[in-house]
Amino acid sequence: MTPAELPDRSRLPENVVHFVRLLRAAGISCGVPETREALQAVEQVGVHSRDDFHDALASVLVNREREMEIFDQAFDLFWRNPRPLPQTLQDLLAQIKSRLAPPRTSRRLSERLAQHYFGAPPHRENEEDPDIEFDYAGTGSSRERLFHRDFQQLSPDEFFELKRLIKHLHPRLPRRTSRRTEANRSRGPLDWRRTARGLARGRLDLVRRRRRRTVVPLVVLCDMSGSMSDYTRATLLFFHALCQVRHPVEVFVFSTHVTRITPELRYRDADIALSLAASAASDWEGGTRLADCLEAFVDRWLQRVLARPSDLVLVSDGLDGCDPEAGRIGERLESSLAHLAASARSFTWMNPMLRYEHYESRALGPSILERHAGRRISGHNLHSLCELFNTQGRH
Numbered sequence: 001m002t003p004a005e006l007p008d009r010s011r012l013p014e015n016v017v018h019f020v021r022l023l024r025a026a027g028i029s030c031g032v033p034e035t036r037e038a039l040q041a042v043e044q045v046g047v048h049s050r051d052d053f054h055d056a057l058a059s060v061l062v063n064r065e066r067e068m069e070i071f072d073q074a075f076d077l078f079w080r081n082p083r084p085l086p087q088t089l090q091d092l093l094a095q096i097k098s099r100l101a102p103p104r105t106s107r108r109l110s111e112r113l114a115q116h117y118f119g120a121p122p123h124r125e126n127e128e129d130p131d132i133e134f135d136y137a138g139t140g141s142s143r144e145r146l147f148h149r150d151f152q153q154l155s156p157d158e159f160f161e162l163k164r165l166i167k168h169l170h171p172r173l174p175r176r177t178s179r180r181t182e183a184n185r186s187r188g189p190l191d192w193r194r195t196a197r198g199l200a201r202g203r204l205d206l207v208r209r210r211r212r213r214t215v216v217p218l219v220v221l222c223d224m225s226g227s228m229s230d231y232t233r234a235t236l237l238f239f240h241a242l243c244q245v246r247h248p249v250e251v252f253v254f255s256t257h258v259t260r261i262t263p264e265l266r267y268r269d270a271d272i273a274l275s276l277a278a279s280a281a282s283d284w285e286g287g288t289r290l291a292d293c294l295e296a297f298v299d300r301w302l303q304r305v306l307a308r309p310s311d312l313v314l315v316s317d318g319l320d321g322c323d324p325e326a327g328r329i330g331e332r333l334e335s336s337l338a339h340l341a342a343s344a345r346s347f348t349w350m351n352p353m354l355r356y357e358h359y360e361s362r363a364l365g366p367s368i369l370e371r372h373a374g375r376r377i378s379g380h381n382l383h384s385l386c387e388l389f390n391t392q393g394r395h
Contacts, residue, residue, distance in 0.1 A: 027269035217248040223316035254293035294336035312344035318366035349373035
């Protein structure tokens with residue numbers, strides 16, 4: 001570090017603690033033990049070299065390779081030459097975007113850094129305790145309006161609040177009756193094997209059996225092409241929340257080819273999970289090759305993910321960037337969608353264009369999708385997404 005960049009030794013422990021809090025808010029797992037180790041490491045190496053200071057903190061605060069990029073960005077943003085701070089949240093975010101932050105600064109890190117300097121945004125200062133739950137139905141609050149707001153019209157602050165709403169949703173997950181049975185002592189036919197086993201052990205209870213109720217797996221195909229970019233991120237946040245409650249979900253994204261992003265969405269932090277998903281899918285916001293992608297999914301993934309009864313959700317406007325006359329696009333779409341509809345327990349088409357009352361599926365792709373989809377929803381706002389499971393939003 002240059003002399004102007006050296007932290008004040010009298011406030012060094014306090015600043016290290018604030019830095020650890022920033023990392024924790026940005027999604028890096030570090031607590032009190034790591035804070036103590038960071039203070040000890042800094043005392044050992046001193047603050048004469050910026051590289052040594054950086055490496056000392058990283059050695060005790062970073063546990064995973066994928067967290068290193070966020071740590072580097074946080075270090076560059078936090079340990080800077082002290083200067084007058086901007087007066088508004090918008091000024092700070094503008095500086096982070098323009099010259100303070102590296103080109104690929106984490107969105108979550110920018111938000112948390114702003115909160116570190118200014119606290120909560122003005123419109124959230126008097127909000128209720130986040131641990132208190134209440135039903136959104138029938139209320140006229142700003143959250144209720146956000147529940148029905150089009151994803152395409154969200155401001156950055158509204159999108160930040162939307163993430164909090166999605167995180168606290170409690171979905172009513174669909175279930176089906178399995179062929180397998182489980183022990184039941186109240187009703188159902190007698191299970192002679194379990195009853196005899198209990199008698200041999202001295203128990204005189206009659207054991208009955210009934211069919212199990214199991215959660216239905218969900219398979220999601222999400223269009224991430226340029227025409228769907230305004231809705232893809234919010235939709236993936238919704239399915240990321242399902243992955244966090246251990247719902248059996250398989251998520252695929254497609255534009256010019258199909259990419260499985262289920263492992264990335266299992267990461268706890270939503271921003272990091274979507275960043276990893278964007279890195280895994282190299283064709284993000286590219287063109288649309290709907291027929292090619294559905295055909296590739298049927299050939300490679302159909303037998304793997306739809307081997308047992310599952311619900312299938314296709315998130316797409318149905319438009320294909322290829323010439324309808326070239327390569328028998330219509331026939332290939334018809335064949336692929338017929339396979340998908342026959343293999344899935346239910347087939348839902350989520351199309352943001354359905355938000356328009358007089359929308360008609362006149363193009364080739366939407367017209368074929370309309371014939372094969374058993375259910376159609378718009379998915380253009382959170383309320384519409386919740387219709388997928390009859391979800392009740394609670395906070």
